[in-house]
Amino acid sequence: MIPLVNKAGRKTMSDSSKERRFHWIYQKFRDPVYRTCCFYIQDPDLRQDLFQDVFLKIWRGLDSLKNPEAVKTWVYRIATNTALSMAMRSRKDLIRIDQIPGDIPADRETESTSTLDQTDEIHRMMRCVHRLNAQDQVLVGLLLEELSSKEMAEVTGLSESNVRVRIHRSKKRLKELMEEEKNGLETDQ
Amino acid sequence: MDWKQISKTWKEHPDWPATVAEWMDQKASGMHLLEQVQARDRKNQRLIRVAVNMLSIATALLTITVFLNPAPDLFTHYSTRATAALEILAFTLFIPYGYKKLMEYQANLESLSLSEFLAYGEKRFAFWRKDSWILIPYIILIGAALNFSIMGRYNENGFSWTVFFWLNGSFLLVMGIAFLLSWLNWRKKQLPILQEIRSIRTGFSES
Numbered sequence: 297m298i299p300l301v302n303k304a305g306r307k308t309m310s311d312s313s314k315e316r317r318f319h320w321i322y323q324k325f326r327d328p329v330y331r332t333c334c335f336y337i338q339d340p341d342l343r344q345d346l347f348q349d350v351f352l353k354i355w356r357g358l359d360s361l362k363n364p365e366a367v368k369t370w371v372y373r374i375a376t377n378t379a380l381s382m383a384m385r386s387r388k389d390l391i392r393i394d395q396i397p398g399d400i401p402a403d404r405e406t407e408s409t410s411t412l413d414q415t416d417e418i419h420r421m422m423r424c425v426h427r428l429n430a431q432d433q434v435l436v437g438l439l440l441e442e443l444s445s446k447e448m449a450e451v452t453g454l455s456e457s458n459v460r461v462r463i464h465r466s467k468k469r470l471k472e473l474m475e476e477e478k479n480g481l482e483t484d485q
Numbered sequence: 486m487d488w489k490q491i492s493k494t495w496k497e498h499p500d501w502p503a504t505v506a507e508w509m510d511q512k513a514s515g516m517h518l519l520e521q522v523q524a525r526d527r528k529n530q531r532l533i534r535v536a537v538n539m540l541s542i543a544t545a546l547l548t549i550t551v552f553l554n555p556a557p558d559l560f561t562h563y564s565t566r567a568t569a570a571l572e573i574l575a576f577t578l579f580i581p582y583g584y585k586k587l588m589e590y591q592a593n594l595e596s597l598s599l600s601e602f603l604a605y606g607e608k609r610f611a612f613w614r615k616d617s618w619i620l621i622p623y624i625i626l627i628g629a630a631l632n633f634s635i636m637g638r639y640n641e642n643g644f645s646w647t648v649f650f651w652l653n654g655s656f657l658l659v660m661g662i663a664f665l666l667s668w669l670n671w672r673k674k675q676l677p678i679l680q681e682i683r684s685i686r687t688g689f690s691e692s
Contacts, residue, residue, distance in 0.1 A: 318519055331496065348521060355522045357593040370596060377595040377602045384678045417494060430681065431688035434599065439488065440495045453598030454689060467488070 314358050321354055325371045328441055332372070335437045336379035342386060350378045369450040372443065376434060376451060424473035432466040439463060533590060537583035544576040564637025571630035575623055582619055603686050610679040612671045628656050 333346045353374045361370060425436050438448045445463070449456040551569045594605055608614060632652065639648045 315519065318522075322518065327496075348518065348525075351518055352522045352525055353593055353595045355519070356526055356591070357596045360593060360596070373598060373602075374593075374595045376599060377597070380599075381595070381606070384681050421491065421495075429688055430685045434685075440492050442489075442492050451599060452689070453600030 317358055318355055321367065321371060322351065329371065329375050331441065332375040332379055332437065336383040342382065346379055346382050350375045353378055366450065369447050372438065372451045380434065420477060421474065424470055424477055427473055428466060428469060432469065435462055435466050436470065529590065533583065533587045537580065537587065540576060540583060541580055544573055544580065548573050564633045567633040568630045571626045571633065575626040575630065578619060578623055582616065600689060603682050606682045607679065607686065610675045610682060612668060624660060631656060
């Protein structure tokens with residue numbers, strides 16, 4: 297929840313200026329927002345534009361944020377809508393299966409094996425995620441951020457039970473795709 | 486599949502914590518970002534406001550000029566007056582449209598839920614939208630103003646049907662070409678987005 301208490305501990309609305317609230321949101325949500333940008337956009341420059349766009353919309357919408365307790369879902373709503381919007385406009389920049397590097401770049405050979413395994417695992421998963429349909433991709437993106445069904449329902453506008461059913465299907469489909477990919481790799485080897 | 490582990494791996498992906506830390510701390514600290522965001526917000530709002538204000542001022546000046554009629558030789562002919570009146574009406578039509586755009590910008594539609602945002606997107610990316618109807622009276626008014634302006638000069642020697650047909654034929658042809666070009670442009674750039682929006686909405690509405 298956005299703090300409405302000043303340093304002296306006095307509850308005051310005047311101290312919770314727009315800039316202070318913006319900073320609080322920035323400190324708390326910059327990493328999740330950046331990850332959301334990474335989920336939808338591959339191009340690093342576009343990603344930075346998107347990151348700034350999301351915070352521009354957060355800044356503009358701060359006055360209309362009625363319920364400060366719902367700030368988390370409010371930020372995810374803005375991040376998801378803005379990212380999806382940009383991804384649809386710049387289709388060429390959406391992460392496509394053929395654009396995700398399968399091999400480890402030479403300059404990263406010095407990194408530890410576990411780090412490289414993690415990177416490889418994420419790349420493999422992202423290849424499969426982007427084979428899902430768009431609505432499942434949105435839900436998986438929120439699932440990766442560990443949002444609860446209730447929070448996902450608030451972000452997407454779907455009912456909580458509907459979200460649960462869809463999540464179940466998306467997970468199942470993603471598992472199938474990842475197994476297909478694993479089997480494919482084993483066959484190639 | 487252990488989703489807790491996958492999510493942990495995703496959040497701790499070695500690629501972006503480093504990028505986030507480096508990029509945000511050096512180039513986009515909270516204060517720096519806030520300054521950029523505020524500057525962009527001011528610029529965006531100023532652009533729409535300036536456009537709307539200039540249109541309002543131009544319309545007001547034209548109206549004052551027509552009513553006060555400071556140069557009688559400029560407005561002695563009925564056709565010049567009619568042309569000016571129709572142009573004032575056409576400009577006036579666009580002022581509330583401009584304010585609507587400003588309101589839309591300030592409404593911050595991205596804070597809606599995804600379903601509502603997509604529903605809005607479907608309306609916005611359609612070729613013929615609700616606010617496109619404003620074009621009909623606008624084209625009629627501009628066409629009528631053009632007729633009064635051009636025909637006024639030729640009517641001094643009697644009404645010429647040839648000029649009338651050529652003028653309106655050319656006007657309709659230009660409008661037709663503009664309509665066709667904007668449709669082709671929409672088909673190329675906006676239709677794919679609209680189809681994607683529809684497909685997501687359909688996917689969400691299926692139980």
